[in-house]
Amino acid sequence: MARTALIKIKPRRYKKGDIVRVDSVIMHPMYNGLIKDKKTGKPIPPHYITDVEVYYGDQLITKIDVNASVSANPYFSFNLKVDKEAPLKMIWKDNKGEITEKVIQIKPRG
Amino acid sequence: MNRRKFLKTVAISGAVVAVSPALTGSFKAEAKGEGLKKRTLEEAMKDILKGKKPVESEKVKLIAPSIAENGAVVPIKVSVVEPIENVKAIHIFAEKNPDPWTVSAHLTPQNGKPYFATRIRLAKTMNVYAVAELSDGSAIMAKKAVKVTIGGCG
Structure with a gap:
C-alpha cells in the first residue's frame, strides 16, 4: 500500500546554483512498541520508518536513518543545491518492508 | 527402520526445530527495526x-x-x-x-x-x-x- 507523501521546495521559484529547502512529510503512524491499544490493552507492535533515501537525478544525495522516537507523520527538511534539471526522488522504507516513493521535478528557471 | 531408531530421529529433529526459533528470535532482536533498544x-x-x-x-x-x-x-x-x-x-x-x-x-x-x-x-x-x-x-x-x-x- 502506498502511503500519502508530500515534497515541497521552498522558495517556489529558483535558479540554477540556488540552495533551496526541501520539506517532506509522509503519513505514517510510527508505532514504537510502547503504546497500548486502548480497546484491548495490548501493546501495538513496532511499526515505523527506518530509512529514507533521497536521489537527485541518479545520485544519492541524502540518507536518513530513523528510529522509532521520531513523531508520527514524520517531517524531514534539508537543503538542496540546484545545478541541473532532474527528478528528485524520495524513498521511505519501514520495518515491515513497506516502500513508498515520491518523485518531483526540479525545474530551475532563469 | 526399527522403532528405537525412529523415536531417536523424531526426538532429534524435534529438538532442532525447538532450538531454531530461539536462535532466529535472538538474532532478530539485534537487527534494525525491532523496536526500541534500551540504552543510555x-x-x-x-x-x-x-x-x-x-x-x-x-x-x-x-x-x-x-x-x-x-x-x-x-x-x-x-x-x-x-x-x-x-x-x-x-x-x-x-x-x-x-x-x-x-x-x-x-x-x-x-x-x-x-x-x-x-x-x-x-x-x-x-x-x-x-x-x-x-x-x-x-x-x-x-x-x-x-x-x-x-x-x-x-
Whole structure:
C-alpha cells in the first residue's frame, strides 16, 4: 500500500546554483512498541520508518536513518543545491518492508 | 527402520526445530527495526559515532523550544556553521528517551548547506543533543534543555 507523501521546495521559484529547502512529510503512524491499544490493552507492535533515501537525478544525495522516537507523520527538511534539471526522488522504507516513493521535478528557471 | 531408531530421529529433529526459533528470535532482536533498544546516552553515542567523543562547540546551532507542551511533537532544527564538504552527518539524541538515538542524516556536498530539521518525541523533560560528524574525523555538538509538559512515548 502506498502511503500519502508530500515534497515541497521552498522558495517556489529558483535558479540554477540556488540552495533551496526541501520539506517532506509522509503519513505514517510510527508505532514504537510502547503504546497500548486502548480497546484491548495490548501493546501495538513496532511499526515505523527506518530509512529514507533521497536521489537527485541518479545520485544519492541524502540518507536518513530513523528510529522509532521520531513523531508520527514524520517531517524531514534539508537543503538542496540546484545545478541541473532532474527528478528528485524520495524513498521511505519501514520495518515491515513497506516502500513508498515520491518523485518531483526540479525545474530551475532563469 | 526399527522403532528405537525412529523415536531417536523424531526426538532429534524435534529438538532442532525447538532450538531454531530461539536462535532466529535472538538474532532478530539485534537487527534494525525491532523496536526500541534500551540504552543510555553514552552507549548510544558510542554506537552511532563509533567511539568518537563529541566536543561542545558554538558552530552547531540547535533550535528547539525551551518549553514543549506536547512531547509527541517537538520540532528540532539543526544547522552547522561549516562548509558542507566538511560535514558528513548530523545526529540527534534525546537524553532520557528509552533509546536516546533518534535520527541521523547523512549529507553530501549536493546538499549545499549543512541543515536538517525534523520533529521528534520526548518522554519527559530532558536535554536534546545535536551532533555533527565532520570529515576530519572529529565530532562537535550542541545541547539544549527542553521542558515537556506531557510525555510522548506512550
